[in-house]
Amino acid sequence: MKKVEAIIKPFKLEEVKEALAEIGVQGMTVTEVKGFGRQKGHTEIYRGSEYTVDFLPKVKIEVVIDDENVQTSLDAITKAANTGKIGDGKVFISSVEEAIRIRTGETGAEAVSVN
Secondary structure, eight states: OEEEEEEEOGGGHHHHHHHHHHTTOOOOEEEEEEEOSTTOOEEEEETTEEEEEOSEEEEEEEEEEOGGGHHHHHHHHHHHHOOSSTTOEEEEEEEOOOOBOTTTOOBTHHHHSOO
16 A cells, blocks of 8 residues: 655645546545745735745645555546646655554555445
8 A cells, every 4th residue: 555645736626636536536635734845935015015925835635545556546646736837746655554444443455445
């Protein structure tokens, strides 16, 4: 199993969610986060004073997926989240040693599948 974490622009969340649903991924965790990379933030003027906004709003999506479905999921995320502009985000993949469904005690792939 792999944990896929995607940091994307907030307005792309619905498109990514729909793209993952189309390939059968239903469970996910979504967190509102702030950060910056090459985008470096921007300046704004508020009440006549200019100030720098270093951290930009992003959305972090976390999904645990069977190994054989990882590439399909990555393709769906990157296609749906892509605007072609700086700040589109990143996707990180890490190994998951074990998963346990608390309600039933199921482990491994059965714990992350939707029943």
